[in-house]
Structure formats: structure tokens, C-alpha cells
Amino acid sequence: MANPDILNNTTLRIYFQGKEETFELQTYEDDKKLQVSAQQMPIGESVISFIYDDFEDVYEELRRTETVFLEINAGLQVHAHWDQLRKLALELINRHPFFGFASQILSQAAGQTIAIDMRLLSRLVPLYKQMRGNLMLLVKDCMNAEDQKASTYVDRYADLVLTHRLGDRSPLKYSMVVTEFLPTVQFPLWKKEGCDYPVIPTLQELRAQEVPLEMVDALYPRSLQDLYHFLISGYLKQGVCFKVCKNCGRYFAVNGSMNAEYCDRKIEGSQKTCRQMGAVRVYQQKQMKDPILRLYNRAYKTHNARIRYGRITREEFLEWSARARALRDKCLEGKISTDDFETWLKE
Template sequence: MENPDILRNTSLRVYFQGKEETFELQTYANDKKMQVFMRQMPLGESVISFIYGDFEDIYEELRRTETIFLEINAGLQVHAHWEQLRQLSLTLMERHPYFGIASQVLSQAAGQAIAIDMRLLSRLVALYKQMRDSLLLLVKECMNVDEQKAGSFVDRYADLLLTHRLGDRSALKYSTVVTEFLPTVAFPLWKTENCVYPVIPTLQELRAQEVPLEMVDALYPHSLQDLYHFLLAGYLKAGVCFKVCKNCGRYFAVTGSMNAEYCDRKIDGSQKTCRQMGAVRVYQQKQMKDPILRLYNRAYKTHNARIRYGRMTREEFLEWSARARALRDKCLEGKISVSDFEIWLKE
């Protein structure tokens, strides 16, 4: 099987399975369905990564397609331009799964026998930005678990609609939703000779191998609005919620404990995440509140400084610190008094 031309037969598939959301870019050749791209994310993560992502370079690429389509329609550098668009189609999905809609639109354009609308892709830029603003509003005022408002998330969404604060006030409808069978366990896709894309097994092939199955509703969107509506409805039904990270101040999806206060983003200029830094801060705050730990930390810093000033050797410091930790732990356990511990530290 040769590599299919993804520009002529590409479709996006989106579905929720368990606590994950999956985005697939598929193509077809020789009666086989193949996976061009796939990304699984925890519920809520696609919205957050889209809200805070910087996609201006992608938007500029979408705008530039006006000139490319103009030259294709004029018969100029047709082959080179389509090759450029093929690479763009893959780049879009890799940057963020929501851009799979643009890849699908590009595929539809490639199959047209008539002149291509120059603004076929560039007009999506405004729609993506509007979608981003709407999602941010929903995260802040509808699915924000810290927001002390009466009613469920569904009630809050209804109130947003009734107060006309959302640009899109239409019903949550979408084009093509198919109830499909999916493996309940990770199932490896198989590749064929001379084709880089793995083949997605049919239901018959799955049953022949007795793979356990479940049924999910999968969306095959026709527009960006389809995708937006499907995600929003799925989040509201699943009760996906968001919080503001106490370190970076940005929203994050709560996928585990509702007591989570920090996100898993890496801090700018650091390899640590907000969650890791939060644990350090909690530890430091605990130390500052506990008089025993406060006494120990102060004495530790004092004795450590003596090494730099030549008033204590490192060996002497290590011996002192081991003894100090042992007495600190005894004090925390109530085996010695705080005053006795403090007197020893000052000796």
C-alpha cells in the first residue's frame, strides 16, 4: 500500500473516552482507514492549552494561503504550492488539535475541480480567536470551581446565554456524531508496507482478536463551530472544572483531587512545575509557622555560615547538623521540651 494523499481525503475525529479527549486526523486509501495524527489529552487540557497558546505564527500562515490559492487558481507553481500546503496541513495539527479543522478544510479544497476561494483558510483566523475568547469566558464564569455562584455549571451556562454575554447564542448542535466501538485497552495499530500511516482496525478485526470494546460518541466536524459545541457539551456533561493556579495565576483543568491548587506547567526559566514549586512553598510555610522548625532553621543557617568564616570545619558542621536533626525530631515528637532544644542550639 502506498502513502495516501492526505490532502485529498482527510477528516478529523474527536471523542471522549474515560477521562481523556482524543483528536485524530484520518485518511483513507484502498478501503483502509489510516491515522495521520493522534493526540490524547486529559479532559479540559485542550481548552487550556488553546487559551494560553501563542498561535500568531499559525494565523499568519493561514492568512498567507490567500496568495497561495491565488497563484494556484492562476496555474502558477501549482505542484510546489500544493506540496507547501501538504506540509502546512501536518504542522497545523501538531501545533494544536483544534487546527485539525483547518487541515480538513484544506483537504476539501484539494479535491475541488473549480477555483478555490482565496479566503478559505484565512477567514478561520477570526473564528479561532472568537472561539478562544468564548472558551476563556466559559472557564472563568461557568466551569470555575472557585467561583462562588449558585447552581450547576449547566445553570451558569444557561445564564451566560440568557444575558447575551456569549457571541454564539445558538443551540449546542453539531454535524455528524457517530456511535462507534473502541477498544477499552491500548491497542497497537498496524502498518502496511510502503505506507507511513498506521491502519485503524475494523470492528471485525477487533472482534476476531477478542479485544474488549466500549461505545463512544465520535464527532466528525464540518466546521469549527461543530468542534466548539461538541467540546462544550461534553465538558458540561462530564462536569469538567477549572481552577486558578496559585503560582502562575492561570487556569488549569482539575483532573484529580479537587484540592489541587497548582498546575503542572513548567515555570518560565525553570525545569520545575508550579505543582513542584507549590510543594516547596507549603513546606517553607509550615516551617515558618512551627517554632521548633523555625529554631532549627535559624541555627542551621548560623552554623553553616561559620564554615565560610573559618570558625567551624565542614566535618564539625556535619556532626553538629546530624545531632541537631535528631534533637529536632525528638522535640517534634514531644520527647524533649522546646526550651531545652533552644538551649542546646545556643550552646
Template sequence: MRIYISNNKEYVDDIEYDLGANIFSFIELNNTEVSSQFNKILTILYDKSIRMNNKNLINESKNFATEIKRIHPYFSIVSEFIVDEFDLDFEQRSKEKLTKYLQYFYITIPQVRLATLYLLQTSFNIEQLKDKTWMQRGNLYLNNLFLKHMIQESNILPSITLSVKKDVVIKTIDAKKLIDVININFLYLYENRILFRKCKNCGKFFVLDGASNIQYCERIIPGSKKTCREMGAVLIYQKKAFDNPVAKLYNREYKKRNARIRYGMISKEDFNNWANAARIQRDKCLRQRITLDEFVNWLDNS
């Protein structure tokens, strides 16, 4: 699987993704869906009576290669391995090699996910790193024990190709392991001093692209057309409005007069007329066209 990152975009087999999008979706994977796919193909491979030229095995392997890549772009690694294996002549195919590879890949998925989440939280989460220099942040990343173990454990090194695109040197990695993909992402993040934050609305990580004070991501809220950032702007506006003494006065008076409708002390029509007039006076005060005292006087006499 070929992967490179340039201008805050990640390219997996030449398909463009927003920086961080695949990392986030990787740590949020549906375990049930992933397990179902691996268990299905491994069950067939465990059957000693089935050989590598078995039509059912060939068909199921092709289906697996298609489905696993659909679940996540990073799984193109295992998809390519299967395709390459069945492209070989029958005599060169190895059922044992395929089985061991799928077993190893399946086992490493939760391990790499945990390592990725840990790195996000400890080495690239702005909330945890406010008092640390970039050198200290880099040491937290490079000294991650699990990361070292994963790299040392494998004897397969990714091949690297250098090219120039739009006057920029691009380093493309032919990834053979999940840890290769994670590494190229985090190295790019560190080199370009990019951090993350958890969205105050959905609680998921998002990339801080430039401004470090952004609190909300741009994911679409389920069941809504608004993004978390759009909703955040509304919440911030409401908080400011409710904390404003003008708004507090208006809201208190509104509730008091609205309650009078239930007791028959005022008609709904009269209340609505008052509320419309009160909103006009409130907005004038918020825009400083009248003073707070003038607004209070209007409320007292309306």
C-alpha cells in the first residue's frame, strides 16, 4: 500500500484524505465488523482439507480483500497481500504463509489502535502538552515503548520512494504493516508541529490546523445538518447572551409575565405584544443604543 502526506493531505494509493481523518477512523473502528471478516476467512484457512486452488477459498479471499479495504483504507495492506498471493502460480502459493500473515495482522490491529490512541493523548493532544516544548513532545513520541517494540519485532522494512511534486519532495512509503502507516502520520505531525484537541461537542479528536484556540471539530452531528463547530458557535453565543445582564433582565421578566398567562392575569395576545416590544428594547440595549438603566425603566413601566 503506497502512502504519503503532503500539504496536510494524506494519500493512500493516490486517494486523497484530510490529514488525521484515517487515524481517527482507525481508532474508532467497529470491532465486530473487523472480527467477522477475519474470522470468516481464517475459519476456511484452518480447514486442512482445503488447498490453495480451492474455488471457495479463492472466492472468499477475493471477497475478504474487497470488504476489508472497504472497512478502512489502511487495510489495503492486507488486501494487497492476498491479491499478490493468489496472483502466484498454484505451486508458489503458501496456505501456511497466508494464514500466519492474517493471524498476525488481525492480532496487531487492537495493539496498534491502542498505541495510536495513547500517542494522540500523550504526545499530540494540546490539552496535555501546553507546558512542554516540541523537543519534549518529540521524546514522548520516540520513547513510546510499545512503538519501539512493534518496530523491532518486525523484520520487514518499508521501501521508500522519493519524488518531486509541485516543487516539494514527496516521500512515498510502500507500507507492509500498520505500524508503518502510523509512523509516517505521526512523523509528519511532529515535523510540521501539528497538534490535536478533543471536540467539546462530540468528544472526538480533530486536527488543530493553525489556530490553537478552536474548541469544536467540523464533523456533522448525527441527525443534524450542522457541524460541531457550527453548533459550538451557537452555544458560545447563547452562553454569552445568557451571561449578559441585559439578557438576564429580559429572561427574568419574560418568565414572570409568561407565568401570568396560566393564572389568567394577562391574555396570550397581550403577552406576545409585550414580548415583541421587549425584544426590540433588549436588542437596542445590547447594541448600546439605550443604556441599561433606560432598559430597566422601560421594563418597569411596560
């Protein structure tokens, strides 16, 4: 059995469950709903990654479809072009979950029997860019945890709307929201034979297996504005907030302690994250503040350098460092004085 056509009845579904947000691209075959793609992430992460990632290559692909649709309408290389668009539909959702809406638009175009609007996808580019600008403004001026204003996030959002700073005077409305049953725990999906896409179980199938359920509001966006409004409404209701990372200087969603100061992004050119580097920095600052640790670190570097100059052997250095650590710990515990520890280090 071949995989169902990715451009056949493809829809995007978005929902919040606990402190996570999920974006699913679904399609249908016979009476089964299939999951083409699913991306689950901590709430707020989709907005942050959309703000900071570079999507100019994606926008160029969306603009390029004008020529593709023009040739399809003219009957030129129709099969080759639709194969190209199928590939694009999968690439879009994998690049970022927000582009799942563009994949859905492609599906709608594939089902048309009349000439396709050439600018169907390229028209989304300025909308995505406006959405990115609005999201950055909301993160900085509305849901900024470090802003000491007495007003609530909801009040701040209302002020942004009333002053027209968002360029969007409409309320947070969206069209297709459905209250659905979902498993309260991660539920393994099963695959049909010969099909790469797993099957999403029906309510009857979940109940037959006595799977614990909860009810969530799921959005099936009919416009990019639907997606944007649903996310912001959900964030405001749950009090999602953002802070500036003290290492990379970029915003991150606070999904744990409000005392968090570093994000979990990997530092460019390193396998360490900002959070890991922050822990190292805190440790180093603590060492610099403690006179006992400063004495030990200075002496350690001095003795380590003597190995390179051949003044002591590595074995002698290891023996010294073991003794130095023992005395350092005794000094930190107050069992010997700082002066006695310093005198020993200088011997």
C-alpha cells in the first residue's frame, strides 16, 4: 500500500496540553485520520524560534511557487510540478510548525478543479513577516517577566491593541476551534501496513483501551491570523512569560523557575548550552569572591605551570594537588586558618 498523498485533505491542528504546545499536520485515508507530522515543545518555544530563526530561504520558496502555479495552469510539466510541491509541503512543516499552515494551503490548491491563484503562497510572505514583528513586540512589551510594570499581561496587551502598535485592531478571534478528547499521557500510535504515517485513534478506540482522557481546545486554522490569535490568547490565559538570557542576550520562554537566567540554546560553535555555561560562570564568580578559593586556584595554576617547565614531575604535581585540596577543604570548614593555608601553599 502506498502512502496517501500529502496534498490530499491536509489540515493543521494546534493545541495546548499542560505546559506544552503541539502542532500536527494530518491527512486522511478512507475513514482513518493519519498524522503526517507532530511537533511538541514547551509552551512559548514556537514563538521564540520563529522570532530568531532565519526563514528567508522559505520565503523565497513560497515566492517561487508563483511560476510553478503559472505553468500548472498552462498545463506545463504538471506532474513534475506537483511532485515538487509535495516535497515542499513536507519541508515547510519540518522547518517550523507555523509553516504547516502553508502546507495546508498547498493541499487546498491541489484539490481545485479551476485555475490556481498564482500568488496563493507568496501572499503569505508579508503576513508571516508581520506576524514575526508582532510576536517580538508582544514578547518585549507585553509578556516580559523583567518588566516591573504593575499592570497584568492582559492589560499590557489591551494597551498595545488600543494604541494600534500591533497593526491589528481586531480582537483575538479565530474561526475553527474544536473541543476534543486527548490522552492525558503519551499514547503510542499504530501504523497501517505499508504506510509511513501513524493512525490517530478515534474516541471509541481510546475508550476501548481505557486510556485516561482530558479535553482540550484544538485550532484548525483557516487563516494565518487564526494561528497567531490562538497562540497569543493561549499564552495570555496561561500567563506565559519571557526573559532575556544573560549569556546570549536573546529572549527565552520561562517554563520552570522564575529565577531562571539562561536559555537552553546551544552556544554557536559549542556543544554547551547557555544554561550550562551560566552554571560554569556562577561557579567561577563564586571562586573569585572566596579568598580561600582564590588562593588555591592561584597556587594550582603556578604548580601546573611548573610541569611544563620541567621543575616538577606530573606525579609530584598530583601528590601536591591532592594535599592542597584536602587543606583547602579544611580551611573552608574552619579547621585551619586562611593564613596557615596560605603559608603552606607558598612553601
